[in-house]
Amino acid sequence: MPPFRIAPSILSANLARLGEEVVNVVDAGADIIHFDVMDNHYVPNLTFGPVVCEAIRPLTSAIIDVHLMVKPVDALIPAFAKAGANIITFHPESSEHIDRSLALIREHGCKAGLVFNPATPLHLMDHVMDKLDMVLLMSVNPGFGGQKFIPEALNKLRTARHKIDEYTAKTGKEIWLEIDGGVKVDNIAEIAAAGADTFVAGSAIYGTPDYKATIDAMRAELAKVKR
Numbered sequence: 001m002p003p004f005r006i007a008p009s010i011l012s013a014n015l016a017r018l019g020e021e022v023v024n025v026v027d028a029g030a031d032i033i034h035f036d037v038m039d040n041h042y043v044p045n046l047t048f049g050p051v052v053c054e055a056i057r058p059l060t061s062a063i064i065d066v067h068l069m070v071k072p073v074d075a076l077i078p079a080f081a082k083a084g085a086n087i088i089t090f091h092p093e094s095s096e097h098i099d100r101s102l103a104l105i106r107e108h109g110c111k112a113g114l115v116f117n118p119a120t121p122l123h124l125m126d127h128v129m130d131k132l133d134m135v136l137l138m139s140v141n142p143g144f145g146g147q148k149f150i151p152e153a154l155n156k157l158r159t160a161r162h163k164i165d166e167y168t169a170k171t172g173k174e175i176w177l178e179i180d181g182g183v184k185v186d187n188i189a190e191i192a193a194a195g196a197d198t199f200v201a202g203s204a205i206y207g208t209p210d211y212k213a214t215i216d217a218m219r220a221e222l223a224k225v226k227r
Protein backbone atom coordinates (compact mmCIF):
# COMPACT_ATOMS: atom_id res chain seq x y z
CA MET A 1 0.00 0.00 0.00
CA PRO A 2 1.57 3.33 -0.98
CA PRO A 3 1.54 6.23 1.45
CA PHE A 4 -1.45 8.42 0.64
CA ARG A 5 -1.10 12.20 0.96
CA ILE A 6 -3.88 14.74 1.32
CA ALA A 7 -3.28 18.18 -0.13
CA PRO A 8 -5.95 20.82 0.60
CA SER A 9 -6.08 23.52 -2.05
CA ILE A 10 -6.03 26.97 -0.47
CA LEU A 11 -8.04 28.25 -3.43
CA SER A 12 -11.13 27.23 -1.44
CA ALA A 13 -9.88 28.61 1.89
CA ASN A 14 -11.29 31.74 3.48
CA LEU A 15 -8.72 34.07 1.94
CA ALA A 16 -9.43 36.84 4.42
CA ARG A 17 -7.87 34.52 7.04
CA LEU A 18 -5.38 32.66 4.87
CA GLY A 19 -2.67 32.18 7.53
CA GLU A 20 -5.10 30.62 10.01
CA GLU A 21 -6.62 28.48 7.28
CA VAL A 22 -3.19 27.04 6.44
CA VAL A 23 -2.35 26.31 10.09
CA ASN A 24 -5.80 24.84 10.81
CA VAL A 25 -5.79 22.47 7.88
CA VAL A 26 -2.31 21.19 8.72
CA ASP A 27 -3.37 20.73 12.37
CA ALA A 28 -6.35 18.81 11.02
CA GLY A 29 -4.01 16.29 9.37
CA ALA A 30 -3.17 17.63 5.91
CA ASP A 31 0.19 16.51 4.50
CA ILE A 32 0.62 19.16 1.84
CA ILE A 33 -0.58 22.71 1.13
CA HIS A 34 -1.62 22.91 -2.52
CA PHE A 35 -1.02 26.42 -3.84
CA ASP A 36 -2.84 27.26 -7.09
CA VAL A 37 -1.22 30.01 -9.14
CA MET A 38 -3.47 31.40 -11.89
CA ASP A 39 -2.55 34.23 -14.24
CA ASN A 40 -5.80 35.10 -16.08
CA HIS A 41 -4.01 34.17 -19.31
CA TYR A 42 -3.28 30.44 -19.28
CA VAL A 43 -6.46 30.01 -17.21
CA PRO A 44 -9.41 32.39 -16.82
CA ASN A 45 -8.81 33.26 -13.18
CA LEU A 46 -6.25 35.19 -11.13
CA THR A 47 -4.87 34.13 -7.76
CA PHE A 48 -1.63 34.25 -5.78
CA GLY A 49 1.98 35.17 -6.49
CA PRO A 50 5.26 34.41 -4.70
CA VAL A 51 4.68 37.04 -1.98
CA VAL A 52 1.71 35.02 -0.72
CA CYS A 53 3.82 31.84 -0.67
CA GLU A 54 6.51 33.72 1.24
CA ALA A 55 3.90 34.91 3.76
CA ILE A 56 2.59 31.43 4.55
CA ARG A 57 5.99 29.67 4.51
CA PRO A 58 6.89 30.52 8.15
CA LEU A 59 3.50 29.28 9.37
CA THR A 60 4.01 25.61 8.54
CA SER A 61 6.61 22.96 7.89
CA ALA A 62 4.18 21.11 5.61
CA ILE A 63 5.16 20.69 1.97
CA ILE A 64 4.04 23.61 -0.20
CA ASP A 65 3.07 22.28 -3.62
CA VAL A 66 2.91 25.15 -6.13
CA HIS A 67 0.77 24.41 -9.19
CA LEU A 68 1.61 26.98 -11.86
CA MET A 69 -1.31 27.67 -14.18
CA VAL A 70 0.61 30.43 -15.93
CA LYS A 71 2.17 30.99 -19.32
CA PRO A 72 5.10 31.40 -19.68
CA VAL A 73 6.41 29.59 -16.59
CA ASP A 74 10.19 30.02 -16.35
CA ALA A 75 10.32 33.53 -14.91
CA LEU A 76 8.21 32.52 -11.90
CA ILE A 77 10.20 29.41 -10.98
CA PRO A 78 13.12 31.10 -9.13
CA ALA A 79 10.67 33.44 -7.39
CA PHE A 80 8.54 30.60 -6.02
CA ALA A 81 11.62 28.58 -5.02
CA LYS A 82 12.91 31.61 -3.09
CA ALA A 83 9.46 32.05 -1.52
CA GLY A 84 9.67 28.57 0.02
CA ALA A 85 7.92 26.22 -2.41
CA ASN A 86 8.92 22.57 -2.04
CA ILE A 87 7.30 21.26 -5.22
CA ILE A 88 6.65 23.24 -8.40
CA THR A 89 4.52 21.83 -11.21
CA PHE A 90 3.55 23.32 -14.55
CA HIS A 91 1.54 22.42 -17.64
CA PRO A 92 3.56 21.19 -20.65
CA GLU A 93 1.53 23.49 -22.96
CA SER A 94 2.79 26.51 -21.06
CA SER A 95 6.51 25.94 -21.59
CA GLU A 96 8.40 26.22 -24.89
CA HIS A 97 11.05 23.86 -23.48
CA ILE A 98 9.62 21.34 -21.03
CA ASP A 99 12.96 19.70 -20.24
CA ARG A 100 14.56 23.07 -19.54
CA SER A 101 11.74 24.23 -17.24
CA LEU A 102 11.90 20.97 -15.25
CA ALA A 103 15.67 21.33 -14.91
CA LEU A 104 15.25 24.93 -13.77
CA ILE A 105 12.90 23.85 -10.96
CA ARG A 106 15.36 21.20 -9.76
CA GLU A 107 18.33 23.59 -10.01
CA HIS A 108 16.45 25.83 -7.61
CA GLY A 109 16.19 23.02 -5.06
CA CYS A 110 12.52 22.09 -5.57
CA LYS A 111 10.87 18.89 -6.66
CA ALA A 112 9.47 19.17 -10.18
CA GLY A 113 6.30 17.98 -11.83
CA LEU A 114 4.18 18.12 -14.96
CA VAL A 115 0.44 18.74 -14.93
CA PHE A 116 -1.89 17.14 -17.48
CA ASN A 117 -5.23 18.75 -18.29
CA PRO A 118 -8.09 16.35 -19.00
CA ALA A 119 -7.33 16.39 -22.76
CA THR A 120 -3.52 16.60 -22.60
CA PRO A 121 -1.90 13.31 -23.65
CA LEU A 122 0.35 11.54 -21.17
CA HIS A 123 3.10 10.81 -23.69
CA LEU A 124 4.45 14.31 -23.02
CA MET A 125 6.08 12.85 -19.90
CA ASP A 126 7.83 10.01 -21.72
CA HIS A 127 11.21 11.61 -22.38
CA VAL A 128 11.53 13.60 -19.15
CA MET A 129 10.75 11.01 -16.52
CA ASP A 130 14.25 11.29 -15.07
CA LYS A 131 13.42 14.92 -14.19
CA LEU A 132 9.98 14.26 -12.72
CA ASP A 133 9.18 13.96 -9.02
CA MET A 134 5.46 14.36 -9.52
CA VAL A 135 2.82 13.86 -12.18
CA LEU A 136 -0.38 15.79 -11.56
CA LEU A 137 -3.53 14.79 -13.45
CA MET A 138 -6.32 17.35 -13.62
CA SER A 139 -9.73 15.77 -13.21
CA VAL A 140 -11.40 19.11 -14.04
CA ASN A 141 -10.42 21.82 -16.50
CA PRO A 142 -8.14 24.16 -14.57
CA GLY A 143 -9.17 27.58 -13.33
CA PHE A 144 -11.77 27.08 -10.63
CA GLY A 145 -12.50 25.13 -7.49
CA GLY A 146 -15.79 23.34 -6.89
CA GLN A 147 -16.11 21.59 -10.27
CA LYS A 148 -17.27 18.02 -10.85
CA PHE A 149 -14.77 15.16 -11.21
CA ILE A 150 -14.43 14.07 -14.89
CA PRO A 151 -14.76 10.24 -14.82
CA GLU A 152 -12.35 9.69 -17.76
CA ALA A 153 -9.60 10.78 -15.34
CA LEU A 154 -9.84 7.30 -13.78
CA ASN A 155 -8.67 5.65 -17.03
CA LYS A 156 -5.93 8.21 -17.37
CA LEU A 157 -4.81 7.55 -13.80
CA ARG A 158 -4.51 3.82 -14.54
CA THR A 159 -2.34 4.56 -17.58
CA ALA A 160 -0.17 7.02 -15.66
CA ARG A 161 0.17 4.57 -12.74
CA HIS A 162 1.37 1.89 -15.14
CA LYS A 163 3.95 4.19 -16.77
CA ILE A 164 5.26 5.36 -13.40
CA ASP A 165 5.41 1.86 -11.91
CA GLU A 166 7.32 0.59 -14.95
CA TYR A 167 9.77 3.48 -14.70
CA THR A 168 10.23 3.03 -10.94
CA ALA A 169 10.80 -0.71 -11.34
CA LYS A 170 13.53 0.03 -13.91
CA THR A 171 15.26 2.92 -12.16
CA GLY A 172 14.21 2.92 -8.50
CA LYS A 173 13.10 6.54 -8.90
CA GLU A 174 9.95 7.52 -7.02
CA ILE A 175 7.37 9.74 -8.80
CA TRP A 176 4.23 10.85 -6.97
CA LEU A 177 0.92 10.68 -8.83
CA GLU A 178 -1.38 13.49 -7.79
CA ILE A 179 -5.02 14.07 -8.77
CA ASP A 180 -6.73 17.45 -8.68
CA GLY A 181 -10.35 18.44 -9.14
CA GLY A 182 -13.62 17.20 -7.69
CA VAL A 183 -12.00 14.91 -5.12
CA LYS A 184 -14.46 14.16 -2.28
CA VAL A 185 -14.86 11.73 0.60
CA ASP A 186 -17.21 9.63 -1.51
CA ASN A 187 -14.93 9.19 -4.56
CA ILE A 188 -11.43 9.26 -3.04
CA ALA A 189 -11.24 5.45 -2.65
CA GLU A 190 -12.11 4.84 -6.31
CA ILE A 191 -9.53 7.45 -7.34
CA ALA A 192 -6.86 5.83 -5.16
CA ALA A 193 -7.70 2.39 -6.54
CA ALA A 194 -7.10 3.80 -10.05
CA GLY A 195 -3.58 4.83 -9.05
CA ALA A 196 -3.39 8.23 -7.34
CA ASP A 197 -1.29 8.53 -4.20
CA THR A 198 -1.69 12.27 -3.57
CA PHE A 199 -5.10 13.97 -3.45
CA VAL A 200 -5.76 17.66 -3.91
CA ALA A 201 -9.08 18.64 -2.38
CA GLY A 202 -10.27 22.21 -2.11
CA SER A 203 -14.01 22.59 -1.61
CA ALA A 204 -14.34 19.08 -0.12
CA ILE A 205 -12.18 20.15 2.84
CA TYR A 206 -12.45 23.93 3.10
CA GLY A 207 -16.16 23.79 2.35
CA THR A 208 -16.83 21.76 5.49
CA PRO A 209 -16.97 23.12 9.05
CA ASP A 210 -14.67 20.45 10.57
CA TYR A 211 -11.50 19.95 8.51
CA LYS A 212 -10.23 17.14 10.76
CA ALA A 213 -13.48 15.18 10.44
CA THR A 214 -13.30 15.48 6.64
CA ILE A 215 -9.62 14.53 6.40
CA ASP A 216 -10.18 11.61 8.81
CA ALA A 217 -13.12 10.47 6.66
CA MET A 218 -10.89 10.62 3.56
CA ARG A 219 -8.20 8.58 5.31
CA ALA A 220 -10.79 6.03 6.46
CA GLU A 221 -11.88 5.61 2.82
CA LEU A 222 -8.23 5.32 1.70
CA ALA A 223 -7.60 2.62 4.31
CA LYS A 224 -10.12 0.39 2.47
CA VAL A 225 -8.26 0.64 -0.86
CA LYS A 226 -6.62 -2.45 -2.29
CA ARG A 227 -4.15 -1.98 -5.13
Ligand SMILES: O=C(CO)[C@@H](O)[C@H](O)COP(=O)(O)O
Residues within 6 Å of the ligand: 009, 011, 012, 034, 036, 067, 140, 141, 142, 143, 144, 145, 146, 147, 180, 181, 182, 183, 200, 201, 202, 203, 204
Ligand atom coordinates in the same frame (compact mmCIF):
# COMPACT_ATOMS: atom_id res chain seq x y z
O1 LIG B 1 -6.25 23.64 -9.68
C1 LIG B 1 -7.39 23.61 -9.34
C2 LIG B 1 -8.43 24.21 -10.20
O2 LIG B 1 -7.80 24.75 -11.30
C3 LIG B 1 -7.76 22.86 -8.13
O3 LIG B 1 -6.69 22.75 -7.22
C4 LIG B 1 -9.01 23.23 -7.41
O4 LIG B 1 -8.77 24.22 -6.45
C5 LIG B 1 -9.56 22.03 -6.72
O5 LIG B 1 -10.77 22.37 -6.15
P1 LIG B 1 -11.89 21.30 -5.83
O6 LIG B 1 -12.32 20.70 -7.12
O7 LIG B 1 -11.25 20.27 -4.93
O8 LIG B 1 -12.94 22.11 -5.16
